[in-house]
Amino acid sequence: MKSNKVSAKIPFHIAIIMDGNGRWAEKRSLLRKFGHRAGVRTLIKTVKYAFSLGVGIVTVYAFSTENRLRPKDEVDSLIDLIRKNFATTFGDLVKRGIRVRVLGERSFFPPDVVEIMDKVEEESKEGKTGIFNVALNYGGRAEIVRAAEKLSQSGKEFNEENFSRFLYTSDQPDPDIIIRTGGEKRLSNFLLYQSAYSELFFSDTLWPDFSMKELDSIISQYGERDRRYGKV
Numbered sequence: 720m721k722s723n724k725v726s727a728k729i730p731f732h733i734a735i736i737m738d739g740n741g742r743w744a745e746k747r748s749l750l751r752k753f754g755h756r757a758g759v760r761t762l763i764k765t766v767k768y769a770f771s772l773g774v775g776i777v778t779v780y781a782f783s784t785e786n787r788l789r790p791k792d793e794v795d796s797l798i799d800l801i802r803k804n805f806a807t808t809f810g811d812l813v814k815r816g817i818r819v820r821v822l823g824e825r826s827f828f829p830p831d832v833v834e835i836m837d838k839v840e841e842e843s844k845e846g847k848t849g850i851f852n853v854a855l856n857y858g859g860r861a862e863i864v865r866a867a868e869k870l871s872q873s874g875k876e877f878n879e880e881n882f883s884r885f886l887y888t889s890d891q892p893d894p895d896i897i898i899r900t901g902g903e904k905r906l907s908n909f910l911l912y913q914s915a916y917s918e919l920f921f922s923d924t925l926w927p928d929f930s931m932k933e934l935d936s937i938i939s940q941y942g943e944r945d946r947r948y949g950k951v
Contacts, residue, residue: 728938728941728942729772729773729774729938730774730894730895730896730918730938730941731774731775731776731892731895732774732775732776732777732778732891732892732893732894732895732896733769733774733776733777733778733894733895733896733898734777734778734779734780734894734896734897734898734909734910734913734914734917735765735777735778735779735780735897735898735899735900736780736897736898736899736900736901736906736907736909737758737761737762737779737780737781737900737926737929738899738900738901738902738903738925738926739754739900739901739902739924739925739926739927739928740754740755740757740758740925740926740927741754741755741793742754742901742925743757743758743925743926743927743928744757746925751793751796752793752796752797752800754927755796755797755800756800757927758926758927759800759804759808760927761926761927761928761929762779762781762808763808763811764931765777765929765931765934766779766812766851767811767812768931768934769934770812770815770817770848770849772938774849775849775850776849776850776851776852776891776892776894777849777850777851777852778822778851778852778853778854778888778894778910779851779852779853779854780854780857780907780909781853781854781855782797782801782823782854782855782856782857783854783856783857783858783907783908783909784823784824784856784857784858784861784908785858785907785908787827787856798828798829798832801828801832801835801836801855802829802831802832802835805832805835805836805839806835806838806839809839809843809851809853810839812843812851813839813842813843813846815848816846816847816848816849817843817846817848817849817850817851818843818844818845818846818847818849818850818851819839819840819843819846819851819853820840820850820851820852820853820887821836821840821852821853821855822852822853822854822855822857822862822887822888823854823855823856823857823858823887824856824857824861824865825855825856827856828855828856836855850891852887852888852891854909857887857909858908859906859908859909859910859911859912860908860911862886862887862911862912863911863912865885866882866883866885866886866912867882867885869885870882870884870885873885883912886912886913888910888913893910893913893914893915893916893917894910894913894914894917895917895918895941895946896917896918896919896920896937896938896941897909897910897914897917897918897919897920898920898921898922898934898937899919899920899921899922900922900923900924900925900926900929901922901923901924901925901926902921902922902923902925903921904921906919916946916948916949918941918944918946920937920940920941922937
């Protein structure tokens with residue numbers, strides 16, 4: 720159900736850096752993996768709500784290239800979370816006509832996890848209701864290098880239009896909004912090329928505690944901003 724508190728100006732593409740899962744768990748004297756599990760619940764609630772408002776694309780930063788450097792037990796628990804929940808968690812979105820896309824270098828993951836990702840992408844490829852991008856083993860700098868290499872190999876002229884065709888989001892408009900929870904105020908290697916004119920919102924809320932009321936507030940603030948893209 721749409722909130723009457725939200726501005727009529729709904730962003731088409733919302734991107735989210737879901738920060739604070741581990742700290743949320745530590746504040747409750749829990750293992751960090753329990754924070755990631757709580758974060759998945761908030762993720763599903765947020766994504767469904769955003770699409771219900773009329774948002775067309777939601778992109779979330781779920782596992783960065785730098786996250787691989789965390790302690791092995793935490794990385795293993797994150798991979799296992801994907802293994803056990805990816806298909807079931809996003810299955811309802813697929814039924815709603817949402818296309819699920821994985822952004823990032825998936826060869827890092829075990830073959831069975833890659834198979835799960837591939838299957839969900841295949842099952843949802845005809846979705847017309849919206850697009851849900853999950854950034855897994857993703858890094859903005861790595862994406863730029865990858866795109867440059869592919870453009871060079873293609874033999875096409877090196878310009879912005881051709882370059883953007885080799886990004887993971889090549890067929891999508893750039894994010895209107897990037898939200899980061901958890902109190903940090905940086906992009907942390909997320910959508911570096913695509914974020915050139917995105918409106919940035921930083922929240923002190925740890926991701927598992929992020930509410931739909933706060934999303935309403937951010938979207939309302941977005942509606943009040945004047946996006947001039949460098950023009951007058």
